[in-house]
Amino acid sequence: MHRRSVECLVNELRVAEAYGARFLNVHVGSHRGEGPEAGIDQVADGIRTAFRLLHDDAPDVLLILENGSGGGFALGWSLEELKAIDDAVLAAGVDRSRYGFCLDTAHLWGAGYAIDTIAGVDATIEAFRVLIGLDRLHMVHLNDSRSELGSRADRHEHVGAGRIGGAGLARMATHPALGHVTYFLETPGMDDGYDAVNLDRLRDLVNGRALATLPPAAFHTRSAKGRSAPAEDDEPVAPG
Numbered sequence: 001m002h003r004r005s006v007e008c009l010v011n012e013l014r015v016a017e018a019y020g021a022r023f024l025n026v027h028v029g030s031h032r033g034e035g036p037e038a039g040i041d042q043v044a045d046g047i048r049t050a051f052r053l054l055h056d057d058a059p060d061v062l063l064i065l066e067n068g069s070g071g072g073f074a075l076g077w078s079l080e081e082l083k084a085i086d087d088a089v090l091a092a093g094v095d096r097s098r099y100g101f102c103l104d105t106a107h108l109w110g111a112g113y114a115i116d117t118i119a120g121v122d123a124t125i126e127a128f129r130v131l132i133g134l135d136r137l138h139m140v141h142l143n144d145s146r147s148e149l150g151s152r153a154d155r156h157e158h159v160g161a162g163r164i165g166g167a168g169l170a171r172m173a174t175h176p177a178l179g180h181v182t183y184f185l186e187t188p189g190m191d192d193g194y195d196a197v198n199l200d201r202l203r204d205l206v207n208g209r210a211l212a213t214l215p216p217a218a219f220h221t222r223s224a225k226g227r228s229a230p231a232e233d234d235e236p237v238a239p240g
Helices: 002-019 036-054 079-091 105-111 118-131 165-174 194-206 216-220
Strands: 023-027 062-066 099-104 137-141 182-184
Touching: 002 023, 002 036, 023 137, 036 079, 062 137, 079 099, 079 118, 099 105, 105 137, 105 165, 118 165, 165 194
Parallel strands: 023 062, 062 099, 099 137, 137 182
Antiparallel strands: none
16 A cells, blocks of 8 residues: 555656646545554655655656544644654655645544634644744645544534634634645535535635625535535534
């Protein structure tokens, strides 16, 4: 599985180059029960091997490692674990200019980072700055969450309609230290036209406008990833 993962990463970097993509965003992966230390060693070895196999291909594609919510054996759910991964990859001889990091807000929330307030966002960003450095943060996935804080669950929700809420997401989107970061939405209903709705909701948050109430149908949409739909017995979070 490790060998196939490395081969897949090499191929995806080449595909990204062919598309003219600036980033290739990936989840860090799983230690599969072997323990975080062994898993981090495998991650470092895999990234080093992938770049070696690339030779001179994809020189302008930045590999982006995304934080997780902490479910199962997944690696990279805490900022401390992201730092350990960064240290291991650098120690393996990988040039720091070839890779960086993404923070997903729904994953941060599931991992226990209370980013529903301005103070919580500021504390999280400051912790990342101290541990890794904000110059290494290239992407933010700006998603609300259906999950409970610290639940280790990954369930995305419409902007401002989940448990993170508008105050936290607005601060994340306008944080003065994140002007260099590229933002992405991974909210529900991307196949049903809700991307435009969520972009408008984000614009409203950034400009201090009250969010419109979402229709009940919004809470029964599925994302292209199929991970944001409520279960049959779920009650939606009160719409914002």
